Amino acid sequence: MAARNGKYHIVDVFTERTLEGNPLAVFPEGAGFSDEEMQKIARELNLSETVFVQAATRGDCVARLRIFTPARELPFAGHPTVGSSFVLLREGIAKGERFLLEEGVGPVPVRVENGERPLIWLTTPPIEFRQTFDRAVAAEALGLAREDLLDIDPQLVTAGNPFLFVALRDAAAVDRAWLDASGMRRFNAPSSGVFVFAATPSGAYSRMFAPDHGIVEDPATGSATGPLAAYMLRHKLVPGDAGHRFISEQGTKMGRRSILHIQLNGKNGADGIEVGGQVAPFARCVMEL
Numbered sequence: 594m595a596a597r598n599g600k601y602h603i604v605d606v607f608t609e610r611t612l613e614g615n616p617l618a619v620f621p622e623g624a625g626f627s628d629e630e631m632q633k634i635a636r637e638l639n640l641s642e643t644v645f646v647q648a649a650t651r652g653d654c655v656a657r658l659r660i661f662t663p664a665r666e667l668p669f670a671g672h673p674t675v676g677s678s679f680v681l682l683r684e685g686i687a688k689g690e691r692f693l694l695e696e697g698v699g700p701v702p703v704r705v706e707n708g709e710r711p712l713i714w715l716t717t718p719p720i721e722f723r724q725t726f727d728r729a730v731a732a733e734a735l736g737l738a739r740e741d742l743l744d745i746d747p748q749l750v751t752a753g754n755p756f757l758f759v760a761l762r763d764a765a766a767v768d769r770a771w772l773d774a775s776g777m778r779r780f781n782a783p784s785s786g787v788f789v790f791a792a793t794p795s796g797a798y799s800r801m802f803a804p805d806h807g808i809v810e811d812p813a814t815g816s817a818t819g820p821l822a823a824y825m826l827r828h829k830l831v832p833g834d835a836g837h838r839f840i841s842e843q844g845t846k847m848g849r850r851s852i853l854h855i856q857l858n859g860k861n862g863a864d865g866i867e868v869g870g871q872v873a874p875f876a877r878c879v880m881e882l
Contacts, residue, residue: 611873613844615851620643645658667816722823736771754785756814759788818855823866
């Protein structure tokens with residue numbers, strides 16, 4: 594078995610400032626850990642996700658990402674893709690403005706928009722719309738009045754991780770929403786979490802709850818942001834012009850304000866939806882195991 598390397602980085606993703614955004618642990622030399630050890634380390638660190646970088650099994654990818662929440666491994670996640678890309682660029686493992694990362698969903702394209710603080714973009718995997726849910730059930734589960742929801746059915750949408758999207762009338766309703774494990778069970782849906790949002794002039798104001806996966810509330814959910822854009826486009830909550838950019842502001846209520854950038858390639862994102870963000874390095878650490 595390969596020797597284990599306990600060096601890791603903590604970076605704050607989808608923010609220009611440390612102590613905001615979504616914190617992420619990245620082990621740039623993550624080979625040598627067993628699946629059980631990786632899961633236990635993620636549970637110990639207790640961040641939304643922890644990434645173990647390993648050698649790619651595909652010749653077109655610069656590295657393979659193993660992504661763990663405190664409760665399980667994910668086939669794809671946005672803030673781990675963006676944050677790991679930042680660390681791989683700093684470590685010289687990834688180079689240039691475009692490269693591919695191998696994840697459970699397959700190769701994920703990454704694009705770097707250089708600047709004082711680079712904007713790192715990922716291309717969202719194919720998006721699929723699944724079943725819809727009753728608005729009254731959603732309102733009750735979230736502790737809201739039915740009038741707090743837009744006249745749009747909540748729906749499960751996935752780009753590898755299925756999320757249940759619930760459109761609310763305004764940011765105040767988003768901030769009043771809450772979901773615990775008992776509320777989650779009322780949906781009876783195999784989802785990675787419940788994503789509530791309100792349309793704003795700049796895009797969306799959002800929150801995401803995933804109590805079944807050890808995440809009471811997530812400060813920034815990149816894997817849900819492409820599906821969010823697709824859901825908003827389907828219901829005409831955002832313009833669908835090719836090249837249009839907008840944002841999802843997430844994590845503000847919990848004191849971890851995150852800005853997730855969205856770009857539509859082609860009309861209504863027909864040529865792909867990119868999700869981007871900036872990254873602030875916080876710490877370099879050594880794990881003793």
